[in-house]
Each structure stands twice: as C-alpha cells, then as structure tokens.
Amino acid sequence: MKPRTTTHEHPPAPVGVSRRATAAGRIALPEPAPLPMRLDECLKTRRSTREYAEAPVPLQQLSALLWAAQGITSPGGLRTAPSAGAIYPLKSYVLAFRVQGLAAGFYAFDPEQRALTLLAKAVGQERVAKACEDQQCVAECAAGLLLTAWYGRLRREFGGATERLALIEAGHIGQNWHLAAAALGLGSVSVGKIDPVAIKLLLPVPEDEHPLYLLIGGMR
Numbered sequence: 001m002k003p004r005t006t007t008h009e010h011p012p013a014p015v016g017v018s019r020r021a022t023a024a025g026r027i028a029l030p031e032p033a034p035l036p037m038r039l040d041e042c043l044k045t046r047r048s049t050r051e052y053a054e055a056p057v058p059l060q061q062l063s064a065l066l067w068a069a070q071g072i073t074s075p076g077g078l079r080t081a082p083s084a085g086a087i088y089p090l091k092s093y094v095l096a097f098r099v100q101g102l103a104a105g106f107y108a109f110d111p112e113q114r115a116l117t118l119l120a121k122a123v124g125q126e127r128v129a130k131a132c133e134d135q136q137c138v139a140e141c142a143a144g145l146l147l148t149a150w151y152g153r154l155r156r157e158f159g160g161a162t163e164r165l166a167l168i169e170a171g172h173i174g175q176n177w178h179l180a181a182a183a184l185g186l187g188s189v190s191v192g193k194i195d196p197v198a199i200k201l202l203l204p205v206p207e208d209e210h211p212l213y214l215l216i217g218g219m220r
C-alpha cells in the first residue's frame with residue numbers, strides 16, 4: 001500500500017494519561033547496544049524462550065530491542081518495521097521489571113524521541129501475568145513491550161481492513177523484537193494470550209487504544 005503521507009498524527013491525549021510527556025518527564029534512552037550477529041544467524045537461533053535468569057537486562061539492550069521493534073530509520077520518520085500507509089497505528093509501552101538503570105514501572109515509549117515516560121510505578125508482575133492467562137513466562141520476564149492499537153486514522157484510510165492491518169503490523173514488530181533478542185543472546189517470546197480488558201484495568205493505557213500483543217524477554 002502506498003503511503004498517503006509521511007506526517008504522523010498522534011491520537012488526542014486521553015484523560016488522566018500524559019502520553020507524550022513533557023520534556024521534563026522524559027527519560028532519554030541510551031544508544032542501542034550493537035547487534036553483534038548476522039541476520040542469518042539471528043534467524044537460525046531465534047527460539048521462543050519462556051524461562052529467564054534473575055539477572056537484569058542492561059538498559060542499552062532494552063534500548064536495542066525497542067529500536068529494532070520501532071526505531072526511526074529515515075528523516076521522514078519511517079521505521080524499522082513496515083506500516084500500511086506509514087500510519088503507525090500501534091503504540092508502544094514498556095513494562096520494566098528488571099532493567100539495569102531503569103526503575104521498575106510501566107512506560108510509554110516514544111520512538112521519535114527515543115525516550116520513555118513513566119506512566120505507573122511498581123506494576124505488579126504477578127498481576128500482569130494474571131492478565132495474560134497466568135503465564136509463568138510473563139511472571140518471570142525482565143521486560144516487555146506492550147503494543148496497543150489506535151485505530152482512528154487507520155480506519156479513516158483503510159476502513160474495514162483496519163484491524164487486520166494492525167495485527168499484521170504487530171507481527172512485523174514482534175519478529176524484529178525477537179531477532180534483536182537473538183542477536184543479543186537474550187531469551188524472548190510472543191505473548192498473544194492476553195486479556196485486553198484486564199490489561200486496561202491494570203495499566204494506564206488510553207481509553208481509545210486496544211492492547212494487541214505483548215513481547216517479553218530476559219537474560220537466559
């Protein structure tokens with residue numbers, strides 16, 4: 001599909017959630033750790049991993065996972081993962097449980113600023129796991145990337161194909177996360193079994209966004 005435009009429209013800030021925070025509330029991420037593995041090796045070694053070591057993930061490695069998932073790679077704002085019409089309807093949130101150099105919490109990730117904004121402190125990992133069919137890997141992981149969909153502009157452009165296009169895009173982002181994890185020697189797995197209603201009760205996700213997919217990871 002041809003991009004209609006390269007300008008980026010963000011949904012309106014929801015009540016009670018400062019999505020694109022002020023400069024003061026932003027945490028600039030460090031340069032992403034280099035990915036020291038050839039693509040064919042990443043593809044060969046990527047495997048879903050559901051058990052993680054206790055050790056925290058360094059912030060530079062989390063920065064690399066986020067860059068792989070949704071990094072900006074062109075002056076016009078295009079990203080590592082493709083997006084129908086370059087609309088980028090998926091919003092990224094970080095669940096930090098054990099990240100060296102980052103307080104535990106739930107953060108909005110802004111790919112354009114490569115920055116995090118704290119939205120909630122001390123999110124209970126067990127409760128997040130419960131909202132994901134009580135999966136042990138969620139209870140054990142060091143960090144996760146929650147993708148939510150904001151359908152506003154996508155629906156205006158693509159009508160009935162909206163949900164399908166958003167899901168396809170989530171898959172692209174997921175594979176980028178996993179390949180970067182493989183390159184860094186981290187374990188990772190997709191978590192599709194999530195309860196979007198429970199997630200929204202637990203985490204300050206804007207009302208007009210829909211939780212789609214959780215990508216998690218940790219040290220092996």
Ligand SMILES: Cc1cc2nc3c(=O)[nH]c(=O)nc-3n(C[C@H](O)[C@H](O)[C@H](O)COP(=O)(O)O)c2cc1C
Binds near residue numbers: 135137190
């Ligand atoms: C869309 C999607 C959702 C998934 N959801 C889960 C999940 O909720 N829990 C889980 O343990 N694995 C989940 N997986 C991982 C699959 O179980 C895994 O990819 C499959 O067993 C193949 O193994 P591999 O990834 O090591 O090649 C999901 C994978 C995909 C693509």
